[in-house]
Amino acid sequence: MSESTITRRGTNALAEFVGWCGELPGWQQDALRRIVESCDPTADDISELVALCKNAHGLEVEDAPELRPLKPEDVPKGTATGKAVTLCSIAEPENVNALDQTQELEIDQTSRHTLAADG
Numbered sequence: 201m202s203e204s205t206i207t208r209r210g211t212n213a214l215a216e217f218v219g220w221c222g223e224l225p226g227w228q229q230d231a232l233r234r235i236v237e238s239c240d241p242t243a244d245d246i247s248e249l250v251a252l253c254k255n256a257h258g259l260e261v262e263d264a265p266e267l268r269p270l271k272p273e274d275v276p277k278g279t280a281t282g283k284a285v286t287l288c289s290i291a292e293p294e295n296v297n298a299l300d301q302t303q304e305l306e307i308d309q310t311s312r313h314t315l316a317a318d319g
Contacts, residue, residue, distance in 0.1 A: 214275045221270045227252035229269030236274055 221229050230252055234245050241249075251261045291304040299305075 215272065218270055218272050218275060225256055226267045226269055227256050230267055233268060233270035233274050236270060236276075 221232050227249060231249050234241050248265045251264045252267060255261045255264045286309065287307055288309070289304055289306045292301055293299045293303065294301060
């Protein structure tokens with residue numbers, strides 16, 4: 201993992217997420233803003249994102265919406281800064297290589313290695 205993808209102790213993960221989003225194509229930044237704002241994109245959101253994607257790839261689209269990428273002010277305020285977030289396990293993975301959806305991967309907290317899944 202490169203240094204830019206690792207959240208350093210004492211930084212806000214959401215602030216780093218917004219910074220990372222800035223490296224994505226505009227339509228993807230807009231999609232992430234919509235997800236942060238409502239968690240559940242509507243059919244209109246999907247249609248508008250399709251139009252933005254087509255527009256980004258040089259396809260003509262009538263009435264394409266204005267691109268609104270994710271900005272720091274779109275992130276909910278009051279999030280904890282500097283608190284560690286620890287991933288303990290991953291359950292019910294979908295479409296992840298050869299993992300079965302019934303598997304649960306546990307992460308050893310001392311070594312940070314993934315333990316073999318039963319299943």
